Amino acid sequence: MTSTLPVSRRSFLRVTAIAGGGMLIASYVQPIADLAALTGSLEDFTPNAFIKIGADGSVTITAKNPEIGQGVKTMLPMIIADELGVDWKAVKVEQGLFDPVAYGRQAAGGSTATPTNWDNHRRVGAAARQMLIAAAALTWGTPADECSAASGIVTHRPSGRKLTYGALAAKAATLAVPDLATVTLKDPKDFTIIGTPQKGVDTPSIVTGKPIFSIDVKVPGMLFAVFQKCPVFGGKVKSANLDVVTAQPGVKHAFVVEQVGTSLGGLLGGVAVVADSWWLAKQAREKLEVTWDEGPTASHSSVEYARKAAELAQGPAARSLRKDGDVDAALKGAAKTVEAAYFYPFLSHATLEPQNCTASFSNGKLELWAPTQTPANGRQLVAQALGIAETDITIHLVRGGGGFGRRLSNDYLVEAAWIAKTIGVPVKLLWTREDDMAHDFYRPAGFHFFKGGVDGEGKIIAWRHHFVTFGEGDRPGSSAGIQPTEFPSRFIPNFELGTSFLPLGVPTGALRAPGSNGLAFVFHSFIDELAHAAGKDPVQFRLDLLGDPRMVAEPDGRAGYDAARARGVLEDVAEKSGWGRRKVPKGSGLGVAFHFSHLGYFAEVVEVTVVDAAVKVNKVWVVGDIGSQVINPLNAEHQAQGGALDGLSEAMGQEITIENGRAVQTNFHEYPLLRHTQAPPVEVHFRVTNNPPTGLGEPALPPVIPALCNAIFAATGKRVRSLPLSKEGFRWA
Amino acid sequence: MAQCGACTVQLNGVATRACQTPVSSVGNAAITTIEGLSPDGSHPVQRAWMELDVPQCGYCQAGQIMAASALLAKKPRPSEADIDEAMNGNLCRCATYLRIREGIHRAVQLAATGGAR
Incomplete structure (x- = not known):
């Protein structure tokens, strides 16, 4: 990074x-x-x-x-x-x-x-x-x-x-x-x-409304900017009615910006509008008329991606990532086989504070104030685009109103820097919510095609996985790849993993627990299907899959997966949630899943009650193993709770769909976040093990999504193979 | 759009979305923002929020606090349903909802045991 x-x-x-x-x-x-x-x-x-x-x-x-x-x-x-x-x-x-x-x-x-x-x-x-x-x-x-x-x-x-x-x-x-x-x-x-347990050092400033966020930054003499990009990713400006925009009240500058380079992560083409206040800049932009060269992505759509993915699934994977044993023979000899196609959609990060950056350029030196997650990348990107030395750039790290991976990308920094250098006056660039949802680096959608088999004793003996994702040549798009060592790889004797690519065009990137936030859903849902096919208890089936408590690694010691730690959190969460010991009423059910990501092992149980497709999550249990020391137990609990609830939010209602090369959803009415009344209690436990302490922003999220879907299956008998749940007919109770 | 509630202020004590409220419509109504809730962060809601360390990123919390304090001004002992109704329009992207609800209950206690206002 x-x-x-x-x-x-x-x-x-x-x-x-x-x-x-x-x-x-x-x-x-x-x-x-x-x-x-x-x-x-x-x-x-x-x-x-x-x-x-x-x-x-x-x-x-x-x-x-x-x-x-x-x-x-x-x-x-x-x-x-x-x-x-x-x-x-x-x-x-x-x-x-x-x-x-x-x-x-x-x-x-x-x-x-x-x-x-x-x-x-x-x-x-x-x-x-x-x-x-x-x-x-x-x-x-x-x-x-x-x-x-x-x-x-x-x-x-x-x-x-x-x-x-x-x-x-x-x-x-x-x-x-x-x-x-x-x-x-x-x-x-x-x-x-x-x-x-220690409280956040900024909590007193937050609850008294102190201006500590990037959006609050003020620099003497600064102007305010909005930046209109082509709604189709990577489109360019052909012409714009700049004279009309410039004549609007308070407008100081309106000009066309050309794309620098070819990356969708850098400075894209668009029209900058700079005014005395942000509101005047935004009002003036509403008079803006641009003729765009929309480029090749204009023909892309979610419907077309799904059609192509289904077509690709008919053939073998274009690239083989792993081949252990003989899957065909194992499937032939299996007592039961299951075949399933899974899907999860593009997601937006939707930080509550939209992207913004304040920039001041004078005497060849640039100063930036931004909520960037990766200032080193930001400085490099800005230096290259503006043709200045990295040593001439100062970046102030300002508290961000959420990140979730969105601010790993520094597109808004380079926009602000370009505008400030062009006009020679300090400027604050602030995106609208609609800009933000239209120009994200989306969690890539994924299409997964499985065939699995269990033997007479109910053990998984065969697993074939064809992952249709986004990429070009041999390179998957950002956060669109998969490692050949990803669990349950190495735990099933006859195992095949391959990928095929859909064309790039939609910018993709890391969303909280990248990769894992989609993969955990498909793997632990399909494992659940196999557990039910085998007639086994879902927890016991997973313990059997993990096998002996041992370290499983590549021959060179790389990519270790500690079956003991995975078993530990799984056994603990079963115990804490009363798995198998509690009778739940008809229409209710418990679901379980675990996942290893970002060096942390997490297992989670979700209990739901479903009445006429209205889902009430009664409770979530989280057990995490992040090593020998939880540094700040107060924040640790908060991060784990927030991660689990974020996962529920994603699972129920969130999807970015692409039509004509642009994002359809514009704001929270079309991209719902979890609300107060929908947030269940989340009980969090940490299992202390003799391992180096690891991080907590992400690994609590992935398992909650399959645990929720598995709970819905337990409650209703309906297997969820496609997200969001709202498109499968479910809603929050 | 009034979609997230982060901009919530109070007009004559009523929680109001600033983003949807032209100044011309305010007239003589008293406007209270988070800065005006107390001179020193001593409002029971603010104290409860600090005690429970409610915020994560914190961006929505000014709006959450203004909605919660408007609720408590009207209903010093709100039911769960009252809380649901008053707070459901305020989104928290970090999902601090569990502590926000706990914070409201704690603020009720603090106000009852001699907290400021």
Whole structure:
């Protein structure tokens, strides 16, 4: 996602004294001398610090990653603070600037913040603690190992002498920095912050309406822009009535922007309208008339994709991704076989805060304020499109009103930057909801064709899977691919996986739990079909499929799938939900599924009551295994609940359909989100296992969709093979 | 479009979608926004929201809080059905609905035990 290195134990620490006696601890991915060479001299080099300790004892910790509601602005500084040895309530958290040289990888995506920063953030905090202890030991003339630190105070244990971090910071700033690789980390049993429930650091600002979102950014003298693109993806402007638009009240500029390059992820062709206020820009755009060259995608439609997919399914897959055993022979010898075609639609991310970016360009330098999830990619994209150096671009990471993967793409950054450079005045570009739904990087639709067989004992012995997806040549579209190691691959002796491609045209991208959000639905629905064909209990059938608690990996050790962890969450969720031990009334049912994604194992049970196709979800049970440590249990529960409810939302009503090369749905009346009355209770448990801690923004989502559909089957006998449920005749009760 | 409710403010105490309300239609009605709900975040709904850490991304929460506080001003002890009716137009993309409902119940308690307003 970014080309920058993560801060690692091989990173370099730098400590700097600050005026009035404090210290800054910064960490760099290159030796400091190399960086000084870049900026001229060491003195001119202003560090972007992870930790700032003032002479007054104040502690400021930088949150380096973009915050989009996943809670990293709280979670990452908690890790540093614990190892540093301060009280959480004494810590002030500041959002870091985009500065990958100082902070390493700065991105929100793939639930990666925990696994990639757990170790290095601990080391940065521990290094600072070690220096403060060294400073105290030096002051007292005692060995450092007679001193310990907690709550911002170093104590000399034999004598009981104490010095505060504030009093020690100036001296600590003069000491040699420790090697990050060898600093001593706390014993997890001594954690005082990690593992405790902590509220979001921005919650007070949110509930009092402080202007903390990207949409709230104000820059002196800024104008406001809207940008009209071709409703058909990749279409170009032939002509536009710019004179009419320019004559509208408050309009300062209206001009045509040409597409740069060929990627749908960069600057596309369109018309920019800039005015004194956003409303005037939007009003003026309503007078805009454009003649478009709609391009080749104008002939694309969801109906045509489905027709072609069904046609492709008649033949063999164009590409074989995996072939284990002999599927044909196994199917012939199977006691029961099941054949099924599954479908899930395009989805929009629909962040509640539409895409927006504020840009200021002067003297060859560009400054951007944006809720981007991938500032490194954004800076590169903007630099290439504008023909300026990446070093001339500053990006302020501003809290995003949701992300869900939409802001992995930086199209709105490059639009704002282009407009600002063209007009030479700071500008805020803000999309309407309709712009947002019309120009997303959609979760790709998928068509899956299965044939499976179980033997006389009810075990799956054959599995043939033809996945018709989007791609070109040998490359699937963004988030449209599948790994040959995806479960249940390697757990079935006779197994075939192949893909065929539909033409690209609709821009696709990662939506929360990309790949998994569709694959979990089709796999665990079809596994459920096989369980019922075999006459087995759905939980027991899955345990039998997982087999012995062992690690299943490729011969080179890659792509490990831990059957023990999968069994663990599955057994726990069965226990918590009372699976098999509770009688549910007629018209009600329980469904189960599990999925491994983003390094986390999750199993979920959904209980529904269905009356005349009106679905009431009574409850959802979630059990997750994200390793040895849940860093912030409060936010962890929130993320798991939100992920499960997001999945229900997707399953019931969401679909982007394509007609004439454009998205049909425009706003929430056609693309419904879950509402208050539809949200069931979600009970969340974490199973602690001896594995490195991993992330939580995504892996709770995928299993809820098949668990819901399997519950509907248990309640009604109707098997859902196509989403959304609303198109299958269901609705929320 | 009045589709999401994030812009909810109060006109004379009634939850109203700002995006659908021209200034010309407001007349002399008192407008209360999230900034005006309390001078210091001490409204029981705000306190309950902080206590339960309701927000995730937080973008919809100003609207949720204005809808919830309008409900409580009218019905200090709302039923579940009252909450359903008052809140169902306010979408939360992060799906913080469980805590919003809990927050309303907590705000009722805070207001009853001597909270501000």
